[in-house]
Amino acid sequence: MSESSITPEELTxxxxxxxxxxxxxxxxxxxxxxxxxxxxxxxxxxxxxIWILNNDENIFLQNxxxxxxxxxxxxxxxxxxxxxxxxKSRFYLIKSSSYKDxxxxxxxxxxxxxxxxxxxxxxxxxxxxxxxIRNPIGSISLLSxxxxxxxxxxxxxxxxxxxxxxxxxxRIIKATLMFSKGVVTNxxxxxxxxxxxxxxxxxxxxGHTKEISFIFPKQNFTLNADKDLLEMxxxxxxxxxxxxxxxxxxxxxxxxxxxxxDDEFHKFYxxxxxxxxxxxxxxxxAFKSTKIKGNGLGLVLSRQIAVAHGGSVELLDKDKKCFxxxxxx
Numbered sequence: 001m002s003e004s005s006i007t008p009e010e011l012t013x014x015x016x017x018x019x020x021x022x023x024x025x026x027x028x029x030x031x032x033x034x035x036x037x038x039x040x041x042x043x044x045x046x047x048x049x050i051w052i053l054n055n056d057e058n059i060f061l062q063n064x065x066x067x068x069x070x071x072x073x074x075x076x077x078x079x080x081x082x083x084x085x086x087x088k089s090r091f092y093l094i095k096s097s098s099y100k101d102x103x104x105x106x107x108x109x110x111x112x113x114x115x116x117x118x119x120x121x122x123x124x125x126x127x128x129x130x131x132x133i134r135n136p137i138g139s140i141s142l143l144s145x146x147x148x149x150x151x152x153x154x155x156x157x158x159x160x161x162x163x164x165x166x167x168x169x170x171r172i173i174k175a176t177l178m179f180s181k182g183v184v185t186n187x188x189x190x191x192x193x194x195x196x197x198x199x200x201x202x203x204x205x206x207g208h209t210k211e212i213s214f215i216f217p218k219q220n221f222t223l224n225a226d227k228d229l230l231e232m233x234x235x236x237x238x239x240x241x242x243x244x245x246x247x248x249x250x251x252x253x254x255x256x257x258x259x260x261x262d263d264e265f266h267k268f269y270x271x272x273x274x275x276x277x278x279x280x281x282x283x284x285x286a287f288k289s290t291k292i293k294g295n296g297l298g299l300v301l302s303r304q305i306a307v308a309h310g311g312s313v314e315l316l317d318k319d320k321k322c323f324x325x326x327x328x329x
Contacts, residue, residue, distance in 0.1 A: 236298035244274025
């Protein structure tokens, strides 16, 4: 037997070692697979889009959010500083980091955060302007009342137009200040007819050229709510309805408020025969009006007022323009 020959005992030992190495390799492979699966699950669990790139900028790993924003990756830069990118009308905060031969990029959707920041800024500016405007508007209102008593009858309609314009500006100021400060209710009991009389006064001051019929609930039910706030809420819908009818082709129109009640809510349904609503997705978006002469706060505040009363405002029928207003009993 030569010195290089392997004994049966050595061969057996070699085979056993080979099996052990193979087992260890399989265990290591399984551990790596488990680790990779865990990493992928963690990356998938993250709320932002994640890309992990190789040196050649090819994708090594990405989550489903990153896959849905594939084209966004083409706009990103591999730099170690935070920056913002606009993509398809949304804003993303981009962060990057590198380790050895890998670069990780993350994109967090901050559209809603920026919207709230912009709204807060706009609200503050609007509130400041409203305070500045309120004093001269008060003077104009007082002087126009005095002027109406002194002018010749032929000029009274001109003074009344001034008063209507002042009343409109005053409503805008009130809405702006309320939006900036928030809705606070002062609850008391009152009858619907009391609120209806005030709504008719608002309608009377709101100029319109067409013959419009206003149909109100006939029942004189009791409400436990903030009457001033509900006046603002319903006034917004009534003036919107007037504007919609004015823009239509018909020479007349109808605005109807229907009241229903259950054990939990007063439910009001408001219809009008005016033109259809455009940009329905912006209906309850602050400072985004669906009307040419709107300020974009009416429906936003109406919903906030309803919510402050434990209720809601919803567009039920987009074709017939049926709004439902719920006020908690």
